Amino acid sequence: MTDTILDKIKAYKLEEVAADKAAKPLEAVEADARAASPVRPFADALFDAAREGYGLIAEIKKASPSKGLIRADFDPTTLAAAYAAGGATCLSVLTDTPSFQGAKDYLVAAREACTLPVLRKDFMYDTYQVAEARALGADCILIIMASVSDAQAHELEEAADEWGMDALIEVHDKAELDRAALLKSRMIGINNRNLKTFETSLDTTRSLSKYVDMDKMIVSESGLNTPDDLSEMAKFGARVFLIGESLMRQDDVETATRTLLANPLRPGGM
Numbered sequence: 001m002t003d004t005i006l007d008k009i010k011a012y013k014l015e016e017v018a019a020d021k022a023a024k025p026l027e028a029v030e031a032d033a034r035a036a037s038p039v040r041p042f043a044d045a046l047f048d049a050a051r052e053g054y055g056l057i058a059e060i061k062k063a064s065p066s067k068g069l070i071r072a073d074f075d076p077t078t079l080a081a082a083y084a085a086g087g088a089t090c091l092s093v094l095t096d097t098p099s100f101q102g103a104k105d106y107l108v109a110a111r112e113a114c115t116l117p118v119l120r121k122d123f124m125y126d127t128y129q130v131a132e133a134r135a136l137g138a139d140c141i142l143i144i145m146a147s148v149s150d151a152q153a154h155e156l157e158e159a160a161d162e163w164g165m166d167a168l169i170e171v172h173d174k175a176e177l178d179r180a181a182l183l184k185s186r187m188i189g190i191n192n193r194n195l196k197t198f199e200t201s202l203d204t205t206r207s208l209s210k211y212v213d214m215d216k217m218i219v220s221e222s223g224l225n226t227p228d229d230l231s232e233m234a235k236f237g238a239r240v241f242l243i244g245e246s247l248m249r250q251d252d253v254e255t256a257t258r259t260l261l262a263n264p265l266r267p268g269g270m
């Protein structure tokens, strides 16, 4: 079997984590995590926003494996401030360098530039990375079900919880969603991007949303471009969105963000 992009990312990420551990032992990272700026409530902010309008997790993303460079004029401080001014609820910051040209420092800079809760967007396998996320200031981590075992997912979620952070559980098929249902996180991210082919289809949210427990929040992720995309997803119960590329390609990120959120489909469909 040929390796998928996710297999390749996992292989280098485990090496990175081993090198990070050698350079900075867990105890030192934990000391930084304990001294970090207090956690900002991530899930709560999204639940509040989605009650009347939409919740937006706006992503700071310079490049991706499928699209290459997305935004040349890239300053995390300016972008975070623009997203916040435009009405984003939370931020997502890519900290993976080899595939996304992200950086841990970008998360620190973005979080300092605003008061929004921030998701560390990375490929998480080890609780060391969770402590590190908190040490950087992150308020939430991502757990990608396609890339971890049930035991790992549980362990990562527990670690996030111990640090007072939330966890966004990402799925892209029914089997992953069934596994995610065993976890306690209130946020289920349905990724519209197929991680094997890189194609995005909003049919992923359309078909999986009906299987998500009523008490959980659906976050529709990837491939969302227009207000019509959001209202279409809202018809399927998704009122929270994780959006990167389509906003990162705009010259005026603040106005683009505001425009995207301007006319939410009201709960109940009005």
Ligand SMILES: O=P(O)(O)OC[C@@H](O)[C@@H](O)c1c[nH]c2ccccc12
Pocket: 059, 061, 121, 122, 144, 170, 191, 221, 222, 223, 224, 242, 243, 244, 245, 246
């Ligand atoms: O740029 P888009 O198509 O709006 O997608 C954002 C986000 O969903 C995407 O970056 C993403 C979703 N899950 C991930 C896991 C790892 C890296 C990136 C991602």
